[in-house]
Amino acid sequence: MTVATHYDQASLHIAEGHDEEAPLVIVEGFLGSTGSILWGKFEDYLNGDGEIVKEGRRRRKVVFARVGPVSSLHDRACELYYAVKGGQVDYGEEHARLHVHGRHGRSLLQGLYPEWSVAKPLHLLGHSMGGATIVKLQDLLKHKYFGEGSHPDMILSISTISAPFRGTQLVYSLGERTDAAPLVRPLSVGSLLAKVVHVASYLAPLMPPALDMLSDSRNLSFRHASVLTLFRQLWKSDWAESRDATPFDVTFEAADEREANGEGVLCPQTYYRSHVACMTEREPAGSGNDLHVPSCKDAFTYALYLSSGVMGQFDFSTLRPAPSFAIASSHGRDDVEQAGERAQELALGEEYWANDGVVPIFSQWHPLPCQDTKCRHLSDTSARDLTNVAPEPGIWHVYHERDASHISVVPFWMATERQCAFWKDLGCWLRSIERHRRQRV
Ligand SMILES: [Zn+2]
Numbered sequence: 243m244t245v246a247t248h249y250d251q252a253s254l255h256i257a258e259g260h261d262e263e264a265p266l267v268i269v270e271g272f273l274g275s276t277g278s279i280l281w282g283k284f285e286d287y288l289n290g291d292g293e294i295v296k297e298g299r300r301r302r303k304v305v306f307a308r309v310g311p312v313s314s315l316h317d318r319a320c321e322l323y324y325a326v327k328g329g330q331v332d333y334g335e336e337h338a339r340l341h342v343h344g345r346h347g348r349s350l351l352q353g354l355y356p357e358w359s360v361a362k363p364l365h366l367l368g369h370s371m372g373g374a375t376i377v378k379l380q381d382l383l384k385h386k387y388f389g390e391g392s393h394p395d396m397i398l399s400i401s402t403i404s405a406p407f408r409g410t411q412l413v414y415s416l417g418e419r420t421d422a423a424p425l426v427r428p429l430s431v432g433s434l435l436a437k438v439v440h441v442a443s444y445l446a447p448l449m450p451p452a453l454d455m456l457s458d459s460r461n462l463s464f465r466h467a468s469v470l471t472l473f474r475q476l477w478k479s480d481w482a483e484s485r486d487a488t489p490f491d492v493t494f495e496a497a498d499e500r501e502a503n504g505e506g507v508l509c510p511q512t513y514y515r516s517h518v519a520c521m522t523e524r525e526p527a528g529s530g531n532d533l534h535v536p537s538c539k540d541a542f543t544y545a546l547y548l549s550s551g552v553m554g555q556f557d558f559s560t561l562r563p564a565p566s567f568a569i570a571s572s573h574g575r576d577d578v579e580q581a582g583e584r585a586q587e588l589a590l591g592e593e594y595w596a597n598d599g600v601v602p603i604f605s606q607w608h609p610l611p612c613q614d615t616k617c618r619h620l621s622d623t624s625a626r627d628l629t630n631v632a633p634e635p636g637i638w639h640v641y642h643e644r645d646a647s648h649i650s651v652v653p654f655w656m657a658t659e660r661q662c663a664f665w666k667d668l669g670c671w672l673r674s675i676e677r678h679r680r681q682r683v
């Protein structure tokens with residue numbers, strides 16, 4: 243058992259709270275663990291500071307919950323729960339046995355919001371994997387994974403930005419085998435990344451918080467593992483090439499498994515909102531297909547420009563097993579192999595190729611296909627005043643950010659017009675949810 247020192251204190255970023263406003267907990271994405279250092283002065287806009295005095299409000303309490311930057315959705319969701327509630331992270335006996343890692347993780351002396359309950363619910367905001375983590379957490383709460391007190395209504399609202407709910411083709415471009423996930427191709431970017439993570443985990447006790455992989459349950463640090471073990475993991479990673487790691491969780495296969503298990507089904511008391519970024523456009527008219535090419539480019543997002551181009555041309559027919567959306571588009575054909583082979587020529591819409599450099603837009607919308615959930619797709623954020631949209635629980639409100647990459651809104655604070663508008667609007671949204679909820683009870 244490891245007792246946290248810097249973990250549960252230094253990562254806190256708490257403004258003065260107010261009893262009547264539910265705190266906002268922010269969950270970062272893959273490799274994200276910087277908290278407010280990068281996210282910047284968003285709180286000024288979240289609180290709409292000019293209006294605070296007028297309405298007599300105080301600043302909303304905002305906290306960053308630290309979860310494993312490369313952990314699986316399940317592990318991240320457990321870490322998120324205990325980061326908020328406090329106590330020793332418990333991944334579950336069955337899960338730990340199935341995935342061959344320790345049942346318990348780090349002990350958190352002080353939770354970010356120990357009084358968290360149905361009576362004192364939270365707003366949750368997630369970027370990228372952070373968004374998918376929150377949905378996973380709500381599913382665990384629904385199944386009372388953390389005991390009798392667990393309840394999905396502990397989450398008042400879920401807001402996501404560029405979340406890969408339904409997987410992304412980028413993971414295959416980075417190294418995941420298209421025919422044998424979770425195996426990773428040697429000498430790929432994904433393979434190299436796994437080696438970096440193992441070295442960071444090995445040196446964990448010496449690492450600064452931003453490079454802390456929270457991999458305590460895997461006993462990978464030099465306090466628990468020999469140099470020989472490290473080299474063996476560098477040769478072939480038991481973690482990265484498992485079904486309990488981020489890369490597999492963002493495959494279409496894993497997303498299909500989650501949905502088949504009922505994950506992502508809406509809870510009637512929770513308010514849902516997703517922000518969908520897109521930096522590509524359809525190939526010129528006359529090209530006869532729905533493939534996409536990058537439409538915006540600057541030095542800051544050059545890597546995303548390259549990845550968005552690759553994703554916009556991805557051949558879904560190479561995937562085995564064929565993803566459910568390819569099978570669904572085969573008009574009822576039940577031959578999986580043939581459905582996969584025909585994926586390109588079948589009725590896949592351009593939303594499978596349109597992307598933000600990391601996640602295709604159909605995956606950012608919400609879990610489950612539109613026909614299997616409740617959703618309202620609203621027009622481009624730049625074209626409307628979002629503050630006029632009334633909150634409604636139990637349905638996804640989907641907003642599109644045009645000419646935006648995976649990192650245009652968060653986490654890098656540049657005080658852009660888009661960022662200022664996003665946070666101001668989110669503040670209005672959270673306040674209107676609270677008003678709406680008060681009227682209902
Ligand atoms: Zn696990």
Ligand SMILES: [Zn+2]
Nearest residue numbers: 607612617618
């Ligand atoms: Zn939809």
